[in-house]
Amino acid sequence: MAWYQPNRLEEAVKQAADARTVVVCGGTDLFVNWARRQGTYGEADWMSVERIPELQTISLDDTTGDLVIGAAVTAHQIASHGLCAAVPALQQAARVVGGWQIQNRASIGGNLVNASPAADMAVPLVAYDAVVALQSLGGRRRMPVRTFLRGPRQTALEPGELLTEVRIPARVLGRPQQFLRLDQRGGTDISLVSAAAVAQVDEGRVSFAQVAVGAANPVPFSLPEVDASLQGLAVADGAALRDVDGVVASVARRYAEAAQPISDVRASAAYRTAMVDVLVRRAIAGTLTFRAIAQEVEE
Amino acid sequence: MGDLRSSVQVPVTVLVNGRSYTVDVEPRLLLVHLLRDVLGLTGTHIGCDTSQCGACTVLVDGKAVKSCTMLAVQADGCSVTTIEGIGSVENLHPVQEGFWEKHGLQCGFCTPGVIMAAADLLRQHPNPTDEEIREGLEGVICRCTGYQNIVRAVRYAAERMQSADGEVEVAATAGLDRGEGSQGGATS
Numbered sequence: 001m002a003w004y005q006p007n008r009l010e011e012a013v014k015q016a017a018d019a020r021t022v023v024v025c026g027g028t029d030l031f032v033n034w035a036r037r038q039g040t041y042g043e044a045d046w047m048s049v050e051r052i053p054e055l056q057t058i059s060l061d062d063t064t065g066d067l068v069i070g071a072a073v074t075a076h077q078i079a080s081h082g083l084c085a086a087v088p089a090l091q092q093a094a095r096v097v098g099g100w101q102i103q104n105r106a107s108i109g110g111n112l113v114n115a116s117p118a119a120d121m122a123v124p125l126v127a128y129d130a131v132v133a134l135q136s137l138g139g140r141r142r143m144p145v146r147t148f149l150r151g152p153r154q155t156a157l158e159p160g161e162l163l164t165e166v167r168i169p170a171r172v173l174g175r176p177q178q179f180l181r182l183d184q185r186g187g188t189d190i191s192l193v194s195a196a197a198v199a200q201v202d203e204g205r206v207s208f209a210q211v212a213v214g215a216a217n218p219v220p221f222s223l224p225e226v227d228a229s230l231q232g233l234a235v236a237d238g239a240a241l242r243d244v245d246g247v248v249a250s251v252a253r254r255y256a257e258a259a260q261p262i263s264d265v266r267a268s269a270a271y272r273t274a275m276v277d278v279l280v281r282r283a284i285a286g287t288l289t290f291r292a293i294a295q296e297v298e299e
Numbered sequence: 300m301g302d303l304r305s306s307v308q309v310p311v312t313v314l315v316n317g318r319s320y321t322v323d324v325e326p327r328l329l330l331v332h333l334l335r336d337v338l339g340l341t342g343t344h345i346g347c348d349t350s351q352c353g354a355c356t357v358l359v360d361g362k363a364v365k366s367c368t369m370l371a372v373q374a375d376g377c378s379v380t381t382i383e384g385i386g387s388v389e390n391l392h393p394v395q396e397g398f399w400e401k402h403g404l405q406c407g408f409c410t411p412g413v414i415m416a417a418a419d420l421l422r423q424h425p426n427p428t429d430e431e432i433r434e435g436l437e438g439v440i441c442r443c444t445g446y447q448n449i450v451r452a453v454r455y456a457a458e459r460m461q462s463a464d465g466e467v468e469v470a471a472t473a474g475l476d477r478g479e480g481s482q483g484g485a486t487s
């Protein structure tokens with residue numbers, strides 16, 4: 001067992017090509033219950049990507065305006081960085097990843113590659129239709145988070161590939177958005193069900209709406225064809241939840257119908273399904289009425 | 300652990316409570332075991348094997364982390380503060396004083412971790428609301444005192460640090476922060 005902690009991306013990519021290499025960032029998924037689990041890694045060589053400057057930055061792409069977050073950026077940095085104020089739903093998700101001690105170590109890249117059905121930061125990223133960049137000796141490719149996540153602990157990451165960045169499209173930055181999570185014990189628990197919504201109302205009509213649901217399917221999921229039914233929905237200034245309730249309720253119901261949650265010690269499948277309905281409704285309604293409410297406050 | 304091939308040793312340099320150590324460790328050694336078994340700093344406790352209890356919380360470069368979920372090699376080049384380094388019997392850290400004054404502990408098992416988590420909390424929110432204290436301490440579990448007195452203890456420390464400002468030396472935060480990222484901006 002060896003330990004590598006390169007400071008340069010090229011070096012890391014080269015080391016990742018070795019089949020014995022296991023990538024680690026914060027280690028908050030890898031090293032839990034370590035005394036018992038370390039045997040499963042046998043002769044692996046470990047490589048930390050935590051200290052690679054390219055993976056540590058948060059920036060705006062000059063040409064596209066996308067928000068680019070390096071794979072090693074921590075939940076704490078997302079929650080506190082000025083540029084991330086444009087993605088409040090992601091900040092809300094970052095703020096519920098474990099407690100503060102975990103947020104100080106947990107990386108956005110690790111959250112995606114670990115591919116837990118309950119991964120929190122993954123949920124707004126799916127709602128945003130964010131894109132990951134994957135790099136190997138063979139080059140660099142990009143794909144939507146929606147297709148990167150394949151199943152519990154399964155991703156499209158090929159051997160030898162590193163996740164280098166997460167790119168959040170300019171079109172969702174600063175738009176009304178919300179992440180909601182249901183859990184039993186806050187910081188030491190994981191999510192029972194979560195939902196994220198991002199939407200825009202222009203001249204009293206919904207011009208943009210994207211939703212995602214977490215912990216209710218093998219991967220966080222979205223239903224773009226269902227989201228489309230929100231397009232054009234009239235949301236008058238000062239609209240309240242009840243004004244948009246009909247259409248929103250039907251969207252929420254269709255998300256609940258598409259959910260196939262598991263039953264476990266935390267909750268039954270039936271309860272989770274019922275909560276998908278509630279959380280999606282609240283997330284969309286909260287997002288759509290956000291502007292109206294914000295205007296009321298201004299007046 | 301026993302049946303694993305004894306593997307390479309990697310040199311690790313850490314500044315623990317202001318003192319520099321360079322030791323050869325196996326990569327798989329957890330930071331908490333470096334602190335307790337190699338350096339003999341047993342004030343940092345292990346209370347679970349699921350990374351939930353927070354008894355093992357220490358500050359790495361000023362930030363609270365669970366030392367049971369981090370390898371010693373991951374702390375290479377970092378500054379680590381444990382409960383032994385945050386204050387002394389003659390000169391308690393305000394958080395330690397708060398736990399004393401407000402009865403923030405009973406058995407004391409969780410206390411080293413709670414104090415370190417509280418030190419990071421107060422670095423980020425020098426004047427926290429009770430809700431912020433509770434949120435900041437979500438990653439620690441106390442099984443006997445109850446959280447009311449812990450919140451009171453942290454509030455006491457906050458007031459003490461505000462009023463004493465400058466007079467009390469705050470070991471936990473002095474010079475350890477790498478100062479990366481902006482602390483302001485969006486909270487919750």
Ligand SMILES: Cc1cc2nc3c(=O)[nH]c(=O)nc-3n(C[C@H](O)[C@H](O)[C@H](O)COP(=O)(O)OP(=O)(O)OC[C@H]3O[C@@H](n4cnc5c(N)ncnc54)[C@H](O)[C@@H]3O)c2cc1C
Nearest residue numbers: 023025026027028029030098106107110111113119120163
């Ligand atoms: C007490 C506790 C509570 C938690 N609560 C939550 C919670 O509420 N919500 C939640 O979503 N998560 C939670 N987690 C899980 C974990 O903290 C997050 O998933 C975190 O984001 C993982 O990041 P990491 O850097 O620690 O990953 P690591 O453990 O370092 O790595 C995780 C996986 O990703 C791979 N990997 C990491 N970075 C890269 C990269 N750049 N390229 C390729 N592969 C990579 C690793 O090989 C590994 O397979 C919790 C964990 C603990 C210990």
Ligand code: FES
Nearest residue numbers: 346350352353367
């Ligand atoms: S020992 Fe319980 S969280 Fe580290």
Ligand code: FES
Nearest residue numbers: 405407409441442
């Ligand atoms: S004081 Fe006993 S567990 Fe907290």
